[in-house]
Amino acid sequence: MTKLQKTLFIAVAVLTACMMSICASLYHAIYIEPGEIAVNYQMIKNKKIPKDMYDVSIVYFTDLEYGKFQDQKRTDALFKKIEELHPDILIFGGDLFDAKYKTTDQDRQAMIDRFAALPASLGKFAVIGEQDLVNEERQTLVYDIYANSQVEVVDNSTRFLGNRSKSGIQLIGLRTDADFNQALANVDDTHYNLLVSHYADHLRNDALKNVSISYALAGNSHGTQILYPILGGYRKYPGNEKLNRDNGANLPFPYYISAGTGCIHVNARLNATPEIVYLIFSR
Template structure:
């Protein structure tokens, strides 16, 4: 049988060859393994909505994601990250999953909470499960680490962040899509159309399921921005549920729900990043 090739498969094959050639050069290999994974971009966005209370004008929300401790990201980098985040003075800190690459193989999980405890956020620190947090028999290992660090772990839950004038917003978190038990209706169904709501969902592509609910902003990670990108082509490989929305800001559905996909900090499977710089994201709320 004659095998046919689409333009996309041809480009993907060509990109793979080009990447292989790049990474086999001394500079390409060094940059992708040792330089870009240790870079850090601080991405800033202003989120505007009529649902944001006046008392939340100027509130700063910091998102970080996908650390994958154990493969190429170490505790020294984590300590340096804490300093960087605290210097930004966020009011709320959100971690969107994948703390350890393989939790049951990570040698020192007890050393993680004292480092994460250093994060300061007067209105709260929240976290959700990623697929790697459940994987590697890590469900309880991750739960203990993140809660010992002072984070509220949201598993199909909605929490209220309030101001002294009794105005408030909602922050909710779904269990991981791939290895958990997410409850869309039971969680997102609690949100109210006139109350500003943030949904933390590790895998970005399920935004199509979140958009029909009154979610103003979905925050995700998981895709690492493809981790390796090719100029004029984009991400070479993206994970399941991280293919349609690989990085950055989108509007989804008839409601035009905002979706932001953070590129994360660490690496998984292979210890390389190319044109997918690690990031933390700082959102500033503004009422319209």
Template sequence: MEITNLQKKLIILLSILVGIMVSITFSLYRAIYVNPNNLNVIYQTLQDEAIPTSLNDVSILYFTDLEFGEFQNQERTENLFNTIYDLAPDVVIFGGDLYDSSDQINDENNQLLINYLSKIDAPLGKFAVLGEKDQLDETMLNTVNNIYSNSQFEILSDINVKIGNQSTASIRLIGLSSQPNFEQALSNLSSDEYNLLISHYPDTLVNETLASYPISLALAGHSHGTQVTYPIIGGYRNIENATQLNRSISKNLSFDYIISSGVGCTNVNVRLLSTPEIYYFNLHH
């Protein structure tokens, strides 16, 4: 029996619809059962004349939003830190939110995190800024401070520090608090130095005050890329303090910036077009 043109068109249409449904089903399966367990390492060279030659090939690892707890379990956390150990960075920066909620705080989990963080051997320093979940209440804040203190991590809260490599030449690392005092945090910055800014909140980066300072690169996290990002449409929900600047909304600022999707999951154990990631930077003059 001869197939009519109408039948051919219907077959083509049905084939397209079936293909779309298969693609959606496959994407949802990966988003729920595969992507949350994955971890991308993004390698990037930071080349700038302001970086002294003594820091050539020095590595900086940046990760954020661990959210240890219900979804970011011990298995995922162990995979993360084994990856960090294998990369052997010279400097480590954590962008905030160690625990997902205060319900997960206990002596066993605290000691587990201390063990993981302490084992990182970063000869030029280990640093962190605080996220909103690190400051949920006094108990959480004290717990996080104690974990960092026992893991040789320095909390940067509206201060900047010099990073050198057996030389007086250096770059500056600036850490902002959740409600930053810009004048204090950005004091003594020079355009002759490479200035790396760390903020937990992306929206902080659009503050006009920052435009008057010589910032070379800024790093932020917090929104997890909303964990579920629809093609074209963007994130499935708005995240407070990440509404003006996020993985779906970019702006032309006076400095370059990177918004990380983080490593952990919160609210839902799903990752669609927002795979967990860490950044591995290599400095070069």
């Protein structure tokens, strides 16, 4: 074999390997990863967490986007996984249905049954996403589902979360159209304050700079849904243009932006596996 032939052979071998790698990634992104469910376990330690809340668990998941891509099979598998985690507190981060999906009465009842069956003895809560507000009919449907499945919507306000005692933590919920004055009116620095916002960009708001936020959770961006190595995410979503998993920031408090659970625009995920976030308070 001549030197030129060797060079050509190596070049073809490298190109073939690259093509095989790309094909394997595409197959995984389209047929495998969208149906996977990762559980992200986080142990939370903070002096402001009262002893009565030690070992209390919170399951946070967001961006279900039930509809064309997030079908019944995937959704039932997700809720089964959440049920197996047996959280004390459940928090949903918004976007229950895909904006373009035309819901049926069967969809409504099935979603009520799913949420109602989840074992969260210390409470179930939700914040509202932009796709929950696409029109008045959708907004009414989402609030109706929550009302009938014992899920309390935290709209620009706070809720006290306790373990059957007077001590506990505060949950702060922000809408997409955040009213920070209203949401933060009852927040003080004596409590452990858990902030949940559908939009991650809200976490950069100046209103939070002088407020005692202990931890924050957000979603909306689906982890950019397709995250290319080195190149980063394939698109930015409104509400996560300044802050997302591909573009972090130094904030006065720790935060986590979830990759969510469903798909929008395209039924594919790459390096952004659907996830449930499991938090447990520790001494």
